Amino acid sequence: MEKRVVITGMGIYSCLGKNLDEVKNSLYNGVSGIVLDPVRKELGFRSGLTSKLDVPDLKGQLSRAQRVFMPEQAKYAYVATVEALNNAKIDQDYLDANSVGLLYGNDSSAEPVYKSVETMFKKKNTTLIGSGGIFQSMNSTVTMNLGCIFHLRGINLTISGACASGSHAIGLGSLLIRNGLEDMVVCGGAQEVNPYAVGSFDGISAFSTREDAPTKASRPFDRDRDGLVPGGGAATVIIEEYEHAVKRGANIIAEIKGWGFSSNGDHISSPNVAGPAKSLENCLRLSNVDIKEIGYINAHATSTHIGDMNEAKAISQIFGDCRPYVTSTKSQTGHEMWMAGASEVIYSTLMMKNNFVAANLNFENPDEDSAKLNIPGQRVDAHFDMFLSNSFGFGGTNSTLIVKNL
Amino acid sequence: MEKNELIAKINSVLANEFEVEETEIAPEKEIKATLQLDSLSLVDMIAVIEEEFGVEIKGQSVAQVKTFQNLYDFVYEKTNA
Numbered sequence: 001m002e003k004r005v006v007i008t009g010m011g012i013y014s015c016l017g018k019n020l021d022e023v024k025n026s027l028y029n030g031v032s033g034i035v036l037d038p039v040r041k042e043l044g045f046r047s048g049l050t051s052k053l054d055v056p057d058l059k060g061q062l063s064r065a066q067r068v069f070m071p072e073q074a075k076y077a078y079v080a081t082v083e084a085l086n087n088a089k090i091d092q093d094y095l096d097a098n099s100v101g102l103l104y105g106n107d108s109s110a111e112p113v114y115k116s117v118e119t120m121f122k123k124k125n126t127t128l129i130g131s132g133g134i135f136q137s138m139n140s141t142v143t144m145n146l147g148c149i150f151h152l153r154g155i156n157l158t159i160s161g162a163c164a165s166g167s168h169a170i171g172l173g174s175l176l177i178r179n180g181l182e183d184m185v186v187c188g189g190a191q192e193v194n195p196y197a198v199g200s201f202d203g204i205s206a207f208s209t210r211e212d213a214p215t216k217a218s219r220p221f222d223r224d225r226d227g228l229v230p231g232g233g234a235a236t237v238i239i240e241e242y243e244h245a246v247k248r249g250a251n252i253i254a255e256i257k258g259w260g261f262s263s264n265g266d267h268i269s270s271p272n273v274a275g276p277a278k279s280l281e282n283c284l285r286l287s288n289v290d291i292k293e294i295g296y297i298n299a300h301a302t303s304t305h306i307g308d309m310n311e312a313k314a315i316s317q318i319f320g321d322c323r324p325y326v327t328s329t330k331s332q333t334g335h336e337m338w339m340a341g342a343s344e345v346i347y348s349t350l351m352m353k354n355n356f357v358a359a360n361l362n363f364e365n366p367d368e369d370s371a372k373l374n375i376p377g378q379r380v381d382a383h384f385d386m387f388l389s390n391s392f393g394f395g396g397t398n399s400t401l402i403v404k405n406l
Numbered sequence: 407m408e409k410n411e412l413i414a415k416i417n418s419v420l421a422n423e424f425e426v427e428e429t430e431i432a433p434e435k436e437i438k439a440t441l442q443l444d445s446l447s448l449v450d451m452i453a454v455i456e457e458e459f460g461v462e463i464k465g466q467s468v469a470q471v472k473t474f475q476n477l478y479d480f481v482y483e484k485t486n487a
Contacts, residue, residue, distance in 0.1 A: 064425045065447055128453050131446035 005174040006406065008184075008250040009088025009238030010346045011080040015051035015231055015333055019083055024350045027358040030379060032215035032332050034229050040195050040202075047207035049217050051231030051334040053193060066149055069135035071112050073190035073338075074145040076234035077104065081146055081186060084236035089250060090184075092151070101154030101182040103173045104142045104236075105165025105189035107338045110197040112136035142190045142234075154182050160338075162393025163300075165189055166235065167341025171259030171399055173239050183244045189342035191232030198230045204269070208303060218335075219362035220301035220328035221308050221370035228302040231334030235343035254349055257386070257402040258287025264396025271307050271392055276300075277314040279398035283388065284318070287402040294324045294402070295384025296357055298348040300392045301328035302335045311390065312369035323374040325382070331361035341391035341399060348387045352405050355383045407485065413478050415458070423454050433475035440474070459485060 012019065015033025016026035026033070033051045040048035055072045056079050062070075070078070085091070090100075116133040120126060135141060140158040147156045155176065161168040166189020173185035201207070208227040210217040218229045245252050260283025264275030284291060297315060301308040308328075315326060329347045330336070336343050351357055356379055363370075363377040385405040392398045407415070421428040424441040431440060443451055452463045455477070461484040463471055471477050 059425075064423075065442070065444070068447070068450065125456070127449060128457060130453050131449045 002178050003180060004242035005177045005239055005256040006242050006245050007237055007253045007256065007349065007403070008240045008245050009084040009090065010253065010349065011083030011087060011236040012233070012343060012346050013053070013056070013076045013079045014233035014235070014336065014343055015053045018079070020087070020350065023347070024354060026332065027329070027347055027350060028354070028356060028379065030332065030359045030361055032361060033231065034214045034217055034334050036211050036214050037195070043195050043199065045195070045199065045202045046205060047202055047209045047211060047227070049208055049211060049214055049229045051193065051229065053233055062149065068130070068132040070145050071109050071136040071141055071192060072194065073106060073109070073192040073232065073234060074142045076232070077142045077146060077188060077190040077236065078149065080188060080234040080236040081150065084186070084238050088238040090238065095150050095152065098184070099154045100152050101173065101176065101185035102143050102147050102152045102156045103159055103169040103185055103187050104146065105159045105161065105169040105338045105342060106139055106142045107160040107162055107165050108192065108197055109137050109139060109141050111192060111194045114196045146186065152186065154185065161397045161399070162395055163335065163337045164341055164391040164393040164397050164399040165338040166343065167389065167391035167399035167401055168261070170237055170239065170256065170342060170345060170401060171261060174256045174259055177239060177241050184238065184240045186236060187239055187342065188234060188236035189339035190234040191337045191339035193232035201230065206304065216362050218303045218331050220299065220303045220331050220360060221312065221366065221373070221375050222363050223365040223367040225303045225305060225308065228304055228330070229334035231336045233336060233339055233343065235339055235346050237342055237345055252406050253353070255404045255406050257289055257404050258283050260284070260286060260400040262398045264398070266396050268395055271310050271396065273310045273313045273317070275396050275398050276311055276390065276392055277317055279400045280314060280318045280388070280390070283400035283402055289386065289402060291319055291322050293386045294388050296348065296351065296387040297324055297326045298344045298387060298389040299326055299328045300390040302330055307392070309367070309369050311392070312373055316369070316372040325357045325380060326373045326375050327357060327360035329358060331363070332358065341389070344389050344391070345401060345403060348389055349403060352384055352387055356381050409478070409482050412482055412485070416478060416481060419454060419458050420451070423450070431474055433478065434473055436473055437471070437477060455481065461485060
């Protein structure tokens with residue numbers, strides 16, 4: 001018999017706050033984490049808009065020998081994971097005595113690569129790159145760091161699925177648990193927030209240029225949207241087999257009902273409707289839930305013209321007259337990319353546990369497609385017991401999760 | 407640079423980089439044990455010395471520079487050659 005998968009811990013470090021409480025309050029109050037970064041303008045960015053968060057200073061928490069291998073996104077992930085493990089009532093003794101897996105989304109580590117190459121060019125000496133360079137530069141940097149710091153001994157794998165990485169990580173983790181291969185998996189997503197990571201993204205005119213009003217720039221589904229705003233941080237979700245969680249007296253937060261996925265097999269950057277629609281359909285079928293049970297959809301919608309339009313078409317195609325609330329928390333956070341699939345599960349769970357749907361900021365005028373959805377431009381105080389979270393990425397990779405309140 | 411000045415600077419740089427108290431550093435002590443260096447952080451020690459003093463520690467020299475006194479002498483000799 002298939003096993004049930006539950007969420008027993010969450011941790012977050014984002015532009016909306018450095019822990020669950022701060023983030024919950026920011027969501028509730030409709031705070032935007034978007035600013036204009038003058039450094040990006042000096043580097044020739046079309047748009048200097050970005051989310052803003054401080055890189056945590058881990059001196060005193062981790063040794064120099066541990067910190068030296070960590071790029072900024074691994075530091076975010078460490079802070080989020082400490083909170084998630086505390087939230088799950090998991091201490092180091094537990095991790096030392098049990099096999100726990102690790103699946104984390106990450107799809108770049110640009111800053112250490114840039115710094116290593118700069119040292120080579122300037123100094124003509126690879127020793128001066130230092131011992132951290134190689135470990136910070138690899139896509140798997142987050143999982144290699146977390147696995148060593150927390151002594152994790154189950155599966156240890158980075159999921160690089162573009163902007164769906166964090167969602168795929170949770171989906172794959174749930175699959176391992178459902179099939180009895182792991183009892184507990186630390187899942188999540190991390191995203192670096194530095195100019196080097198997104199300069200080339202800016203170069204393809206993907207970013208909003210509404211620099212005169214940074215908090216108005218990310219406006220998913222709004223008629224006048226003009227592109228996304230890059231963001232980042234890290235989000236960790238502890239998922240666990242239901243009976244295992246009950247047995248150890250865990251605080252069971254929610255259940256992952258299912259994971260759907262698909263690939264567009266189409267254009268590298270332009271999403272279509274069929275791929276996301278298939279991901280939604282697969283998730284609903286595998287979750288064995290009725291669409292009427294879904295009270296809220298956390299859309300992938302990044303505030304790009306075609307992406308939001310095609311997602312709106314896919315959602316209305318599947319949901320028809322059944323109109324759950326639909327918002328994109330990217331209106332507050334910008335696009336958290338490799339992190340987004342995990343952070344948005346946490347944002348949505350915080351809303352579900354606290355009886356509200358955060359405002360889709362800056363949704364002032366619908367377009368033809370978003371008008372078919374039930375998108376609140378203001379916060380709604382409402383109870384719901386199940387949500388669906390979409391995450392789509394470059395190359396046409398799609399992931400959908402359905403989570404139920406427990 | 408006078409040798410005493412050089413020694414003080416080496417101690418300060420290494421203590422700061424490897425997060426030990428300067429008082430833990432003494433001429434006769436072994437560098438690896440005092441700074442808790444493994445094969446990776448040894449690379450960082452070599453890089454720090456090269457960056458700060460322009461002195462490369464490579465080949466046989468790496469094995470020969472065991473104590474802080476060895477390091478002081480090595481850097482002093484190279485910077486005054």
